[in-house]
Amino acid sequence: MANTLITEHHNILCKLHYRTLPAQANIPALSQIFSRLEFCTILGANSSVAGAGRFSYWAAQPKEIFEFTTKQKYPFDKLQNILDKYKLSQDYPFLPDNIFSGGWIGYFSYELGRYIEKLTCTTTDDLHMPLIRLCFYDRVIAYDHINKTFRLFALDIHGDNEKPEKKLDELERFVIQSQSMKILPPASGCSENKEFSKILCNMSREYYLQSFEKIKKYIYDGEVYQINFSRRFECDFNTDAIGLFNWQNFYNPSPYSAYIDSGEFKIVSASPEMFITINNGIISTKPIKGTRPRIINPDKDYASELLHNEKEQAELNMIIDLERNDIAKICIPGTRKVTQPRTIETYPTVFHAVATIAGQLRDDVTFCDVLKAMFPGGSITGAPKIRSMEIIDETEPTARGVYTGSIGFIGINGNTSLNIAIRTIIIKNQKAYAQTGGGIVADSEPQAEWQETIIKAKALMEGIKSIMQHI
Numbered sequence: 001m002a003n004t005l006i007t008e009h010h011n012i013l014c015k016l017h018y019r020t021l022p023a024q025a026n027i028p029a030l031s032q033i034f035s036r037l038e039f040c041t042i043l044g045a046n047s048s049v050a051g052a053g054r055f056s057y058w059a060a061q062p063k064e065i066f067e068f069t070t071k072q073k074y075p076f077d078k079l080q081n082i083l084d085k086y087k088l089s090q091d092y093p094f095l096p097d098n099i100f101s102g103g104w105i106g107y108f109s110y111e112l113g114r115y116i117e118k119l120t121c122t123t124t125d126d127l128h129m130p131l132i133r134l135c136f137y138d139r140v141i142a143y144d145h146i147n148k149t150f151r152l153f154a155l156d157i158h159g160d161n162e163k164p165e166k167k168l169d170e171l172e173r174f175v176i177q178s179q180s181m182k183i184l185p186p187a188s189g190c191s192e193n194k195e196f197s198k199i200l201c202n203m204s205r206e207y208y209l210q211s212f213e214k215i216k217k218y219i220y221d222g223e224v225y226q227i228n229f230s231r232r233f234e235c236d237f238n239t240d241a242i243g244l245f246n247w248q249n250f251y252n253p254s255p256y257s258a259y260i261d262s263g264e265f266k267i268v269s270a271s272p273e274m275f276i277t278i279n280n281g282i283i284s285t286k287p288i289k290g291t292r293p294r295i296i297n298p299d300k301d302y303a304s305e306l307l308h309n310e311k312e313q314a315e316l317n318m319i320i321d322l323e324r325n326d327i328a329k330i331c332i333p334g335t336r337k338v339t340q341p342r343t344i345e346t347y348p349t350v351f352h353a354v355a356t357i358a359g360q361l362r363d364d365v366t367f368c369d370v371l372k373a374m375f376p377g378g379s380i381t382g383a384p385k386i387r388s389m390e391i392i393d394e395t396e397p398t399a400r401g402v403y404t405g406s407i408g409f410i411g412i413n414g415n416t417s418l419n420i421a422i423r424t425i426i427i428k429n430q431k432a433y434a435q436t437g438g439g440i441v442a443d444s445e446p447q448a449e450w451q452e453t454i455i456k457a458k459a460l461m462e463g464i465k466s467i468m469q470h471i
Contacts, residue, residue, distance in 0.1 A: 011084070013088075014089060014158070015156040017156060023175050023179065026179055027045050028246045030141070031246060032246075033177060033181075034058045034059075034060050037060035039060060039065070041058075041105045041135060041259065042059075043105065043408065043417075044057060044256075045058075046249035047145065048253040048255045049145050049255050052274065054096070054145055055096075056143045059140045059141070060137075061139075063136050063137070064082075064085075064136040065136075066133070067130040067133050075132060079368055079371075082134070083104065083410060086136065086157070091413070097280055097415070100140060102154075103137070103411040103412035104134040104410045106133045107133055107408075107421065108131070109131045109399075109401050109405040110376050110403060110404045111401070111405075112376075116371070120393050120394070123398055127265075127399070127428060127433065129426070129428075133262060138160075139152075139171055140153045141153075141174065152172060152175075185250055187466050187467075188466065200233065200234040202231055202398045211395040211396075212229065212449065214395060216440070219440070219442050223387055226318060226388075227381075227392065227395075228381055228382050229392070229437050230453070233434050234433050234434075236431060236432070236468075237431060237468070241261070244425065248270040249270075252349055252423075256274055257271060258408070267407065268424070269423065271419040271420060271423050271424060273422060274286040277416060281360055282358060282361070283358065285323050285327065287320070287379035288420075289312065289315045289439065290353030292351045294349055306351055306353055315439050316354075320355050320357060326373050327357055330369055330370055331362065332359070332362055335359045336358075337357070337358060339356045342354070375406070376404055377406070379420065382440075400435065403424055403435040404421060404435075407424075434460040436457045437453060438453065
């Protein structure tokens, strides 16, 4: 099934078949069913998707798997070749513009950026995961959170003996099966009682503070304006990862959440941040810079404080400028614009300061051209991007991997949606790895930044502890 060394264009034609199913949704049960299938991927699967991409997706048993590792060369040639392999034989204008109806789902690791710019590499890659891993799915369940209906998709691939109606019947059975299942709400955690001392970290407090001062010197010397500096946490994990995914979707629903099962490792992402979407040739990016908790406190208006905080305003403005420059490289002149200036968005547990930048892609731009222009997202590197990435490599001891890379889909029709892989947990060899960080600027305080990484890590570890206690 797996094929990682595609060397020529195939242009295999596919015809899309679909079925609408106005069935009641039991989303956790459907996720549980798919988690038992080979190489399962789930995108969304919670209520907050309604305000973002609108659709959640379930897919498994891919027709093909593409992986690129650090031992290989020319990732973008190989990637573009595999993306061009399958083509739709017709368009479906009556389907929603932004829907995924089949194609590639997977991730791009942060270190792929080293193949875009000539950057040093001194971090230790101790998890040994592919830099790129994409699965081609010829059958997909999509749930419309607005219309409350399922859409089932199947690709009739030229030369494939499996009939599309059979694929659709199988998907429909999964939906019907989920309706009769009872999935109890996951037990809540208690972050105040967490034994954080048992969680390992890839750097000591002394190392963190020394690196912090080094970063501040680079800022004072004018080499960078801000750096996203992070550290990685690790703990034992010996239960089903789908339970953690359902926990996050229940207690911390995020619009760009994702679940990936590669067989050797699993990824559970509760990301609130969009990296890029592409619909009908329009590309958008939506960086987040600035977060406040949603706490009912009559003495403090957290949303207003975030809105008017000058430091947070300056941080996001720097990233808006960076993303405007990145988008300009691949868009028709004059079409690049800030479509949504800095605003505060409300999520189940936090407030975020966000902005949206968009433009019309040139006709000659490929997906790999987009990656080369924009990856990784500026909100998790710093500004200017290249020098920031050099400093991240110098100060962070281990490779980031999927963290601050991107997870999502590249549809066979060109529709694309990728997140920024923050609030993301990697599960491998009965260990869970979670990385957290923050933007350091000239007036950042070391103790506050150190504490911020702990607060963010505790929020991720809360779900792990909760499901581990109830197995």
